[in-house]
Amino acid sequence: MKELNPVLLKELRQRFRSYRSSLVVLLYLLVLGGFSLGFIYLNWRGSPGFFQPGSSREIFIVLSMAQLGLLAFVVPGLTAGVISGERERQTLNVLLTTDLSPLSIVTSKLISACSFTALLLFATLPLYSLVFMYGGMAPGQIMGVLGFFLISMFLFAAIGVACSTYFKRTGVSTISTYGIVFFIVAGTGFLAAFIHELYLYQARISMINMLETPMVVQILQDVNPVLVMLRILGERVVMGPGREMLLPYWGTYLVMCLVIGVALVLWSGWKLSPINSGKSLFRIRFK
Structure with a gap:
């Protein structure tokens, strides 16, 4: 049986055995629980003294929005220093002299950060039990939101x-x-709204009806995480009459996240190589 990547094993042990990890999970759940x-x-204040079960859908939307905001805040904090931190501690050169390739070092750091973020996601599943208790959301929508969080997490990481x-x-x-x-x-949402308003202004000046959404606006809508998640939840947030695309909105977002994410990981492995960074291991060791 092949031994696990030592860098990945070290990163997993450091992340999951530290008391800070438990503290982060606790704070994460407290924030989401506080929103709920x-x-x-x-x-309850606006109702006649009791909670209306029909509001469970709104709770789910609030939880999902809060979860997306926390992911956008937590994931960059976990990954923005994985390589630069090694460089500042002067341990990166030691890693590069091992048998591990630069790409395997990058993927090990990425998997470690994503695994801890996935733990945060699955730890919040009991909070969504309110939706299952009162209904209001289809199981497919709930699974779609979970898959949306996982693919967004990969892109951010x-x-x-x-x-x-x-x-x-x-x-x-x-x-x-x-x-x-x-x-x-x-930014993609604001840019889509701005371009859409420009097209509407030009259409009013030309006294013509805009029969379909401009291509650039449609693409920006399909790659914006907030708009994609709201559409998964069944909300109507599309700007304009819409346009027929080769892929559905969730397919466009999925392809965008996978293509950009994989390309960034491969580029990071290429960039981390001492040959491509302009330094050779011989010069690093004997400078």
């Missing part, structure tokens, strides 16, 4: 690892990762 209890309390590989300082890598993730989560 606060929403139930607000609904790949961005963090790529920034950590490219930038030498963890601080710069962290800021860059949060900036890119923020643009994907919020």
